[in-house]
Amino acid sequence: MKAIVQDRYGSPDVLELREVERPVPGDHQVLVRVRAAAVNARDWHLMRGDPYLARLVLGLGAPKVKVRGTDFAGVVEAVGKDVTGLRPGDEVFGEAEGAFAEYVCAPAEAVAAMPAGLTYEQAAALPLAGNTALMGLRDLGRVRPGQRVLVNGASGGVGTFAVQIAKAFGAEVTGVCGPRNVDLVRSLGADHVVDYSREDFTRRGPRHDLVLDLVGNRSLADCRRALTPAGTLVLSGGGVSDGGSLVGPMALLVKGQALSLFVGQRLLVLTATPRRENLEALRDLVEPGEVTPVIDRAYPLREVPEAIRYLEVEHARAKVVITV
Structure with a gap:
């Protein structure tokens, strides 16, 4: 599968589109075919390894997790043996490391059914x-x-x-x-x-x-x-x-x-913690029209470096999303 990979800390230039192995879900995970992702300030903090003290957890010389991205929306491809409430074919949104890719493995507790009436791009803008x-x-x-x-x-x-x-x-x-x-x-x-x-x-x-x-x-x-x-x-x-x-x-x-x-x-x-019940609470606000995701720009997967640069330098308003 194609994914945005980072081998070292630095500017958006360190991000590359590469072929990597498709992840395999664990017992408590779901494998999602990503249709859209979203860019957050968290992505450029991780990209740059900033603040430096965080590198004690992220990785001293290079990030331990190589694929960037957190927010996603897409279709469940497979589920782990201990996952309940989700099945292949479900349209979902959630948070997981490695969302700037064609597939992502996510903890089941950080995934929920997409709000009705939203596009994948709008749903991907919601989680974080x-x-x-x-x-x-x-x-x-x-x-x-x-x-x-x-x-x-x-x-x-x-x-x-x-x-x-x-x-x-x-x-x-x-x-x-x-x-x-x-x-x-x-x-x-x-x-x-x-x-x-x-x-x-x-x-x-x-x-x-x-x-x-x-x-x-x-x-x-x-x-x-x-x-x-x-x-x-x-x-x-x-x-x-x-x-x-x-x-x-x-x-x-x-x-x-x-x-x-x-x-x-x-x-x-x-410090926000991803939880399924919070995604469901957001869905309950979105479906009756009380909350609507606002999207500034959309970029294809190959242009994630440009999307992060836009967020970091141009002070994007609302959400910047990635179509996969």
């Missing part, structure tokens, strides 16, 4: 970004109807889902984005849109019950100013740059946890 938004708002943020929620980075892959999910949960939503994306964020249902080139969201009123920061370009003190005295700040590690290339978002995690001991606000860092 949608799950990050869902866990940040529902699990850490504990969002409730009537609360004021601010999403910093509202036009990005996670942000476009976060705005819609917060609205579906009954919140009053403010989205922060650049000038070219104001109309997009407003079309997602945001009650208020802040153009960061014209206004500082940390200094405008009113204060918010929950701030979901997907950018990491403001200090903890700045973000806390946008919160009520008992509000919650959720920092997504996927977008946090504080700490530099050595430790990345871990520095901000330590700062947030230490500061939480002395203030009334909750300061939390989100």
Whole structure:
């Protein structure tokens, strides 16, 4: 099968389309014929081995997992002997290492039936970004109807889902984005849109019950100013740059946890974990039309390096997907 393979850390130039062996599913895995995949910030972090401390897990001199990509949508080809609820021919979406390929083996607990009415490209856009938004708002943020929620980075892959999910949960939503994306964020249902080139969201009123920061370009003190005295700040590690290339978002995690001991606000860092029940929760939001994946661009499999370069350099809005 064809796959995007990486032998060393570096720029998108280290990614190559090659013929590799088709994976074989284990007892608790499903083999999926990939129809579409999606690009995430995680992909270029893994591609570059950034932050450097993460290489202790990813591989010191080169990545242990050679095939890039995480999000996918496609058709089940085979299932392991202990897998229940899924069978060959099912249309599914989910998360697994090695999704930039014609076939991927995925843990059954990270795969679910595709939402009805979506294309493969739309379904592939959902898993990682949608799950990050869902866990940040529902699990850490504990969002409730009537609360004021601010999403910093509202036009990005996670942000476009976060705005819609917060609205579906009954919140009053403010989205922060650049000038070219104001109309997009407003079309997602945001009650208020802040153009960061014209206004500082940390200094405008009113204060918010929950701030979901997907950018990491403001200090903890700045973000806390946008919160009520008992509000919650959720920092997504996927977008946090504080700490530099050595430790990345871990520095901000330590700062947030230490500061939480002395203030009334909750300061939390989100690490999203793939779960079938979360995919099913996303499906339940998508099928009635409360959440719709937004796609910026689509690239064929052979152009994954260009897709990642676009995401990394051009600040893509919404999701960038790969057709297989």
